[in-house]
Amino acid sequence: MKFAILSDIHANFEALEAVLRDIEAAHIQRIFCLGDIVGYGANPNECCTRISEIAEARVLGNHDEACLGKGHIEHFNSVARMAALWTQKVMDEPTRDYLERAPMSFPLLTGDVEALLVHASPYHPNDWHYVLSEHDAAAAFRSCPDKLIFVGHSHVPGIFVERGGEVIFHRALAATLEPDARYLVNVGSVGQPRDGDPRGAWCLLDGEARTVTVNRVTYDVEAAQAKIRAAKLPEILASRLAWGE
Ligand SMILES: [Fe+2]
Incomplete structure (x- = not known):
């Protein structure tokens, strides 16, 4: 069984559509979303309507929470705060309802796969800790028993491997899942990548082959930028899409 796991769409419909076309071309029907569908x-x-149509499950992200008028928007930088306040105003009732009902985490359990899906670190997920370093990843591994964990949040794809209590950052964006190791996979961001690559990201989990792979997809950046400018959202939210930063 193959699964697509995607995260951090951030209301970028052009990127989402391009990623979904790629997922369809890969003949994957089972899709899961790690949150931050809205914001920016x-x-x-x-985006929320589309995700609700195609995703088997989604979890709550910190921007979803902020756009619901919950969480700690005062901790956001000014640009993120402005975007959250704008989103609060334009969100319709079905979107609000869909986000309100999102769980903090979701156990993906099938015949050949057992994984934990969560937006930020599984270490106190409500506190939205980032997993950026081996130290962060070690705390994440200690916080749960799961052998396979999928996260988003940082918008930087990457794989951390724990074996015999030691955590290392796996350089490649693909890995074969070995039975004696645990894996934390950051699937990157569909709609606002921050690793210097402006292409949208999504993760393919192949339960039979026991592999995870982060794929990248080009999309119509200029169309997404034009909409951000037309909405009078902060200019940086449009320009950064071209850099992937
Ligand atoms: Fe995000």
Whole structure:
């Protein structure tokens, strides 16, 4: 069985559609979303509707929470705060309802796969800790028994491996899942990548082959930028899409 796991769409409908076309071309029907569907981009309702149609499950992200008027928006930088306040105003009722009902984490359990899906670190997920270093990843591994953990949040794809109590950052964006190791996979961001690569990211989990792979997809960046500018959201939210930063 193959699964697509995607995260941090951030109301970028052009990126989401391109990623979904790639997922369809890979003949994958089982799709899961790690949250931050809204916030930053200009199409929160369109993205939420699309995810609700195609994703088997989704978890809550910190921007989803902020756009619901919950969480700690005062901890956001000014640009993120402005985007959250704009999103609060334009969100429709089905979007609000869909986000309100999102769990903090989701156990993906099938015949050949057992994994934990969560937006930020599974270490106190409500506190939205980032997993950026081996130290962060070690705390994440200690906080749960799962052998396979999928996260988003940082918008930087990457794989951490724990074996015999030691955690190392896996350089490649693909790995074969060995039975004696545990894996924490950051699937990157569909709609606002921050690793210097402006292409949208999504993760393919192949339960039979026991592999995870982060794929990248080009999309119409200029169209997404034009919508952000037309909505009078902060200019940096449009320009950064071209850099992937
Ligand atoms: Fe995010």
